[in-house]
Amino acid sequence: MRRFALIAVPYAWLLALFLVPFLIVFKISLSDTAIAIPPYTPTLDISGGWAAIKGFLSELDFENFVWLTEDDLYWKAYLSSVRIALISTILTLLVGYPIAYAMARAAPEWRPTLLMLVILPFWTSFLIRVYAWMGILSNEGLLNAFLLWTGLISEPLTILNTNAAVYIGIVYTYLPFMILPIYSALEKMDDSLLEAAEDLGCSRMEAFWLVTIPLSKQGIIAGCFLVFIPVVGEFVIPSLLGGSGTLMIGKVLFEEFFNNRDWPVASAVAVILLLILIIPIILFQRNEQKAREAEG
Amino acid sequence: MAEPVFAPWADPNEKPLIQFKGVTKRFGDFVAIDNLTQDIFAQEFFALLGPSGCGKTTMMRMLAGFETPTEGQILIAGQDMAGVPPNKRAVNMMFQSYALFPHLSVAENIAFGLKREGMPKGNIDDRVKEMLRLTRLERFAQRKPHQISGGQRQRVALARSLAKAPKLLLLDEPLGALDAKLRQQTQFELMDIQEKTGTTFVIVTHDQEEAMTVASRVAVMDEGRIMQVATPAEIYEQPNSVYVADFIGDVNIIEGTATPEGKGYDVAWAEGQRPFHAETDKSFSKDQRCFLAMRPEKVAISTDEPEARNRVQGKIIDIAYLGNLSTYHVELPGGTMMKAQTANTRRLSRRALTWEDQVWLSWTDTAAVMLEG
Ligand SMILES: Nc1ncnc2c1ncn2[C@@H]1O[C@H](COP(=O)(O)OP(=O)(O)OP(=O)(O)O)[C@@H](O)[C@H]1O
Numbered sequence A: 001m002r003r004f005a006l007i008a009v010p011y012a013w014l015l016a017l018f019l020v021p022f023l024i025v026f027k028i029s030l031s032d033t034a035i036a037i038p039p040y041t042p043t044l045d046i047s048g049g050w051a052a053i054k055g056f057l058s059e060l061d062f063e064n065f066v067w068l069t070e071d072d073l074y075w076k077a078y079l080s081s082v083r084i085a086l087i088s089t090i091l092t093l094l095v096g097y098p099i100a101y102a103m104a105r106a107a108p109e110w111r112p113t114l115l116m117l118v119i120l121p122f123w124t125s126f127l128i129r130v131y132a133w134m135g136i137l138s139n140e141g142l143l144n145a146f147l148l149w150t151g152l153i154s155e156p157l158t159i160l161n162t163n164a165a166v167y168i169g170i171v172y173t174y175l176p177f178m179i180l181p182i183y184s185a186l187e188k189m190d191d192s193l194l195e196a197a198e199d200l201g202c203s204r205m206e207a208f209w210l211v212t213i214p215l216s217k218q219g220i221i222a223g224c225f226l227v228f229i230p231v232v233g234e235f236v237i238p239s240l241l242g243g244s245g246t247l248m249i250g251k252v253l254f255e256e257f258f259n260n261r262d263w264p265v266a267s268a269v270a271v272i273l274l275l276i277l278i279i280p281i282i283l284f285q286r287n288e289q290k291a292r293e294a295e296g
Numbered sequence B: 001m002a003e004p005v006f007a008p009w010a011d012p013n014e015k016p017l018i019q020f021k022g023v024t025k026r027f028g029d030f031v032a033i034d035n036l037t038q039d040i041f042a043q044e045f046f047a048l049l050g051p052s053g054c055g056k057t058t059m060m061r062m063l064a065g066f067e068t069p070t071e072g073q074i075l076i077a078g079q080d081m082a083g084v085p086p087n088k089r090a091v092n093m094m095f096q097s098y099a100l101f102p103h104l105s106v107a108e109n110i111a112f113g114l115k116r117e118g119m120p121k122g123n124i125d126d127r128v129k130e131m132l133r134l135t136r137l138e139r140f141a142q143r144k145p146h147q148i149s150g151g152q153r154q155r156v157a158l159a160r161s162l163a164k165a166p167k168l169l170l171l172d173e174p175l176g177a178l179d180a181k182l183r184q185q186t187q188f189e190l191m192d193i194q195e196k197t198g199t200t201f202v203i204v205t206h207d208q209e210e211a212m213t214v215a216s217r218v219a220v221m222d223e224g225r226i227m228q229v230a231t232p233a234e235i236y237e238q239p240n241s242v243y244v245a246d247f248i249g250d251v252n253i254i255e256g257t258a259t260p261e262g263k264g265y266d267v268a269w270a271e272g273q274r275p276f277h278a279e280t281d282k283s284f285s286k287d288q289r290c291f292l293a294m295r296p297e298k299v300a301i302s303t304d305e306p307e308a309r310n311r312v313q314g315k316i317i318d319i320a321y322l323g324n325l326s327t328y329h330v331e332l333p334g335g336t337m338m339k340a341q342t343a344n345t346r347r348l349s350r351r352a353l354t355w356e357d358q359v360w361l362s363w364t365d366t367a368a369v370m371l372e373g
């Protein structure tokens, strides 16, 4: 009984906050758009009894999904989202790993402070931070002003409203999600392993590749998924920092929803996005499982 | 035909493999190694003994290159090791904490050093197999370190350090986690390897019997200093201090004052008791405070008064039965306790001595070692 209760809690959570909303979205994606409140049809009226439910079900169809395959905007947006997410995950890894490494090597009394500094940005609103980047990256922004002042450039660089700005924004925003799991893997590592590697003939560099990297592998994988998965559906960063050329599925979804008020198509986009993300989410879970087993 | 005795330390022409020259190691204010000067020769099996925290591991780590001496010099094969990184030293170390790579299997752990050497794959496989057989780990070759027992892990660590067949092998408590039988077998394997390959071993152990069995010389350490270096027999029979006598094996220490007499001294140890006599080469002034160190097995126990010059009567307080041996704890007049050990050549029921019995203890003039303290 207690066992059951323990398992029931997370499942109830999952049911209430994930499965039910998903089913609602899925239902809307099978509906047709209408000028009404809510802006789709049919709506279910249970008071009508069995006949009403049957009638309701007969009006649902997969039209919107067919539509997604017909307009190439959508699959291009999906593809471009995945590409941007991949590139920014790699960039975040390249920036995050050295930071996590330095933190794990720092004197133990410094580590809590450094950890604090990594988490600190979360204390201010995400939107404000992205707006701050607009201020930094714009043509008259801090970065250009600084570069002009140093004389490195004579004309302001156009960074804002390009993909570069999107990458900068993503790397900045998601860096903690990369650093924390890698740091936690590196911090657990026993220094005597590096000594053993050197003792057996490795240079410092070889010991890093043969011992440090493999031992932080689980952290690297976890960090990459923690960045990749949300970035695929990212909306705020591409719409504020990106330009008209930045095509991401989050933006398409938003426009479908609020500009076109086409809830059924927006829902279909969301359902497909979820299906795309399910693969990396499952892989992520597998990795976590493996990490736990290895520790066990 | 007598085999030549292996004693390079006695030969002034012999060049030592390892030289500690006035080495001091400090961690902050703490002195871990205190002005240590010591030679270790090629093909020695050099055992470090000493209480926890006396600096054994620190000495090893300086040899392997993980710590640099604060003062002094370490030479290996005549070459100053200052600034030579661990991977450039022909030294392998077995870590006290094992330091096995958790992401690699047992076999891969053992192969790690061989791969770095660039040994051909076939040779690596053969060598790994040999090491697995030697340490009786064949069945666990594909397991990860967290899937084997503590003793098995220790054997993997040993196999990994042996695999490269280095000129100098540092073993930090290599056999501590093994059961008595396996430990003995492994000791003999190590001695065998040593004989076949001529590798020089420096080994840390908490097990005196182990040190006695395997070592060519034993160094007894205390608080960063080496108190005595000698062959196992010398250390046991002729300790140079009460500390060493007390540290190695079981011993009776009796304090007294010396008076020259014959080839040695009479030692007065208690009011109104006949003094004990001990022969020695050392010289003591009259009435100098001194100590007698006597191994329990050199003290005979009997119910009748013996002939020996050194004899004393006492009462059995306790008997420790150790299987092959029994140790009698005997209270002497004045409350001094003394241990006497006899071999149990007869069955238990037939032995005459028991608790509260009045007995005589006796020993020869050469049984006790006279020490200054
Ligand atoms: N990195 C370090 N920083 C400060 N003190 C240290 C350091 N390494 C060792 N010590 C100290 O130096 C002394 C000797 O340590 P060492 O590890 O050599 O002892 P040991 O003889 O190997 O003991 P054990 O038998 O318990 O392994 C200890 O008191 C220890 O606390």
Ligand SMILES: [Mg+2]
Binding pocket: B056, B057, B058, B096, B172
């Ligand atoms: Mg130690």
